[in-house]
Structures are given as structure tokens and as C-alpha cells.
Amino acid sequence: MAVAMRAELYTPDSDLLDPNLYNAFLTNHGTIMIFFWVVPAAIGGFGNYLIPLMIGARDMAFPKLNAIAFWLVPPAGALLLGSFFFGGAQSGWTSYPPLSLITANTAQSMWILSIILVGTSSILGSVNFIITLFKMRVPSMRWDQMPLFCWAILATSILALFSTPVLAAGLTLLLFDINFGTSFFRPDAGGNVVVYQHLFWFYSHPAVYLMILPIFGIMSEVIPVHARKPIFGYKAIAYSSLAICIVGLFVWVHHMFTSGTPPWMRMFFTISTLIVAVPTGVKIFSWVATLWQGKIRYTSAMLFAIGLLGMFVLGGLSGVTLGTAPFDIHVHDTYYIVAHFHYVLFGGSVFGLYSGMYHWFPKITGRMYNETWGRVHFVLTFIGANLTFLPMHELGLQGMPRRVAMYDPQFTAINQLCTFGAILLGFSVVPFMINLIWSWMYGPKVGDNPWDALSLEWTTSSPPEIENWEVLPVLTHGPYAYGMNGRNGKGLNPSAPTSGEPVVEAK
């Protein structure tokens, strides 16, 4: 879908896709990627799989609730795809009224219902995570011995818990406006469209942290394991997750600087937005400090993690510029925004997901993936992503608006560059899929702990058995005590292989 859109943008006129279809594509590209890929994969997938393993629980606190949360997603997806038969929702993933009130009503309603279902699923999941993390750690694990991924999921859950229902409220009002003749967001009948924007961004700004916080957690796991060093600043990283979670609830108006917000509000939200950069910077520097003088293994997981560092810093910097009201007003709704959020969402979230998939692949399947093809995948993705998204900054600064199928001919050259990048990116998925499927079936078998990692999930068998452990493990060291014993600083296991290569058993 994304590639089709870029192909359309290869030329200034709309000659490949019908503009309406283009609108539907861009809406659903955003929606699917956010609500059906990054959020479920990062929180639902990695979260539910790893949290019990990392804290030494046999299962989540509410397994049945979890099943409900999971099975809410397929019908939601079906609703979303079904909406294409009714023209597809066309008002962007933000669905601002009045546009969402006048285009493709049936499809828009299906879109709303679909999002409400996914939202319910994520609320139920969050309840589960919070109770599990608070109550079901193995008794020997103190809070400050919990892997950082768990801290990240805790922060994520709190965020989802408090922001998602507000989105549900906003969407319900929108649904009533479309179908039952109310006028919450119809200015001609006394309604107010800005109210929707507030409700929407109260959720959707935290949603971007929902998408990145678990990824930060994955980063904090992958980097120390593959750099063979204790994580730098454990507490700083843990608390900065919570700080992002709390400050993240108070920044939403920076999406609305051009919606007639009064100056004091702009000032307040500019400042709060810039404050978010502080805990994020704490994390970035901690990871860099962890890498510093580490014994780095350039596995695919690590390559993606390092790629993420680079990409995310760039996305974060453009985020800081955008958080400043005067600059934001200049580039509002241009490709600069598109460039920014693709750097953080693709360069951040998607890179992190790839990294996590490579890192935990041996645990999930009990087999090792093919390292060479993993690296090919990384190189293709990295070049493709930068080729696609870097030129978009320039497009935005020159004033090309986002979300339109046709554009001024002066932007042609840069757009063609982006399209080449997108095609490369499309191809980059091929080695990834083939590698994972092939390795799952035929890859060499690995032991329980191919990376010599220390967190609890590596103490059980690969793949983990039902109920995770036959005998619950006992913590004798922290999750990141590489090269030292948590207690007295002696070498943990002198006979452990130090070659830096993953341990692969013969077939």
C-alpha cells in the first residue's frame, strides 16, 4: 500500500491511483501500521510473550482476559479491510471532522468501530500487564532487578490505560455525529471541531509513546547482551520510561498549534514537549554509554539496534524543532511532518521490532536464523529508509503539503528519489520473510541461551514449555550483570565461551 502511494507520487499528476483511492490508502496505511502492526506487535506480541518469561511467572495474571484481548483484533482488522468495499475511510488516520463527516460515511463508521475494538483490546491488555508486573514477579526479584523491558511495558500500560478511553469517547461522539444526527463536531449546529482534536490527540500523542516505549525496552535488552556490558544507568532508564509516560500525557496540544490555540497554551505545550526530549535523551546517552568500549557483536539484532540509534536521534531532533510553536506553524501539514514521524516510527519502532525479532527468534523457535541474510535485510532496510524519508525533510521545507495525490511539478525530482527508496524498502522485506520462515523450519538448533544473556527468559528451554518453567528460577544476579557477579564482583561463569559468536548446537 505504501509502495503504491509512493508510485503514485512518482509523477505530479494522479495517473496510477484514483485520488479517492489514494486518500483511502493513506488513511488505512496509517491506521494499519499504527493500530495493527506496531502497537499489537510491540505491546501485544513481545509484551505478552516476554513479560511472564522475564519476571519468572507461569503466565499472565488473567489468561482468559488476554485471549479476549487477542481475539478482538481479527474482527477489528476484518472491519477495517471490509471498509474498502464501501470506499474506504478517507480522512487520514486522524479523522478530523468535518472531513470525516462528509466523506464515505459507511466506511468511516466501520473505521471507528474497528479502532474502538482495538482500543478495548489494548485497555484489557494493559490491565493484565499492570497486575502481572506488580503481583507475579518471582519472589527473589526486586523492582530494581526487573529487566528494563518490563519497566517500559509498565509505563506503556499506564499510558494506554489512561489515554485510550478518551479516544474511545471522542470516536463515539464522532460515530453519533455521522449516524445519529448529533452535532458535537458540526459547527453549523453549535458543535466544535477543536473538541474532537483535543480528545483525539489526548490519546494519539501518548499513542506515539505507546509505540516507542516498548521499543526502548527492547533496545535496553538487546544492547547490553550484544555489547557484553552491564547497561549504563539502569535506574535512569527505568525512571525515564515513567517520566516519558507522565509528561507524555501533557503534550498533546503541540499537534494543534494551528487550530487557533491561544498563546499561553502554545507556550505551555511547547515547553512540555521539549521536556519530553530530556528523558528520551537520557535513554539514548545511556545506550551509547553501554556500547562504549563494549565487546560488540554485530549480529542482525545489534545492527538494527544501532541503526535505530542513528535514525531515532534524527527523528528526535526534527521532533524538537517541530515541538517549537513558531517553526511548527511554518511546516504544519507538510512533508516535514511525514519525514519526522517516519524517522521515529520506521527508524524507531520498526527497526526496534526487527531487532527484537532477531534477538528473540532463537528463544521463540529454538532455531537460529541465517545471519548473512539478516545483515542483507538490515542494509537494504537502512538504505531504503533513509532514501525514502530523508528527502522528505527538504520537500516539507519547500512547502509540499502532505496527504495529496497531486503536487506541483517543481517537487518531481525529490519525489522520484523517495519512490526509489520506497521500492527498495518494499524489497527489503523479502529476505526477512524468507529468512525467518526458512530458519523456523530448517535452521540449526540452538541451546537455551545462544546469546549468553542473563535475563530470566533465557533460563528456560527454547522454545519455552507450557507454564514456562518446570522449576521456577531464582535470581542470583541482576539482568545486566555481564562480566561480574551481582554480589561480589567475581566473574560469573569463567568457563562461558567468550568468543562473542552465538552458541549453535550441531543438528
Add this chain to the structure above:
Amino acid sequence: MQGSTIDEYQVSSTPEPSAEVTVAAHEEHPDYRVLGLIVFLASESLMFGGMFASYLIYRGVSATWPPEGTEVELLLPTINTIILVSSSFVIHKGDVAIKKNNLSGMRLWYIITAVMGVIFLGGQVYEYLTLGYGLTTNVFSNCFYLMTGFHGLHVTIGVLLILGVLWRSRRPGHYGETKHVGIEMAEIYWHFVDIIWIILFTLLYILTLF
């Protein structure tokens, strides 16, 4: 997971076993459902919070609130409020009863609560029918019907929960002095519905007087 084949007590071979003897195998981890419900309700209250906030914004930007022709009546809702608020005390009597192992007492108090809930809903429907305006009249009536309707939905769910508790209490031994999580959860939910109503009543009725 009930019915699992894993032994209940398994002490791992550890260098320092003392702390780990109490490791709980799955089937005996304590019941966290009450805690889960409370966390869920915290989230749920934010959904109402979103609606309250929107309502206050609409109220803030309009000159006359509520707009002419959509005044609310006060007598019936006030009676309704008293019924709903006092039902919270009634349901608590039921909870106290079961903790003293008094099953029939619990049933009696819960039946009274359910009846009070149904009276509240009836009053609500009667109010809808007699008001001179409908859902689509203006923004105030939009808010009024949506918020009270959404709350009414929660009352209905609460009544169903109570009926579910009553249905299950037929089986002897299903609830008892130490086994009353379901009863407690229904009670907490009912209190939640009650608190939301108090806020709603303040916003939609009392604040319109000023």
C-alpha cells in the same frame, strides 16, 4: 490454568533456598480479579472524563447554557439520585452479610439493590419520554442524552452483574465467608456507577441552575 499437571510445590535447587520455599505454582496464585477490576475502572472513568471535558468546553463557549427550550427538570432526577446513591449502601450491607457467611442476607440486599437499579432505569426512561427535546435538538441535548445514556448502559450492566451473582448464589457453597470475589466485584462496579452518576448529576442538572 486449572487442571494443569504441574505439581503444586516445587522448590528449586538453589544456593539460597530459604527465600524461595514460598514460590507459588500457577494454580494457587492469589486472586487478582478485584485489583484488575479497579485498574479497569480507573481506565473506564477516563472515558467518562473525556465526555465531561467536552461537555464543559461546550458549556464554556456558549452564551446561554442550557440553550433556550432545553431546560432540564429537577424533581424526578433528584429522586432518582437519592435512590441510586442509597442503593450503594444497600449493596454494601449485602457484602457485609456474606463476609459473616450470611448467604440469605446477601441475597436479600442484592435483590433490593437490583430493584433499585431497575427503578432508576425506569425513571430515566420516563424522563426521556417526557422531555420536550430529543437527541439531535442541540449540542446540550446531544451531551445530555449521550452522557446519561452511556451511564444508563453502565447501570444496566451493573444490574446484570448483580443478577448474575444472585443466579450463581443458588448453588450451595458457591459463595461463602472466604469465597466472595464475584460479590465484591459487583459491589465495586456498582459504587463506580454511583460515583459517575453523582458527577453527571452535578454537571448536567445542578450546574444548569447557575
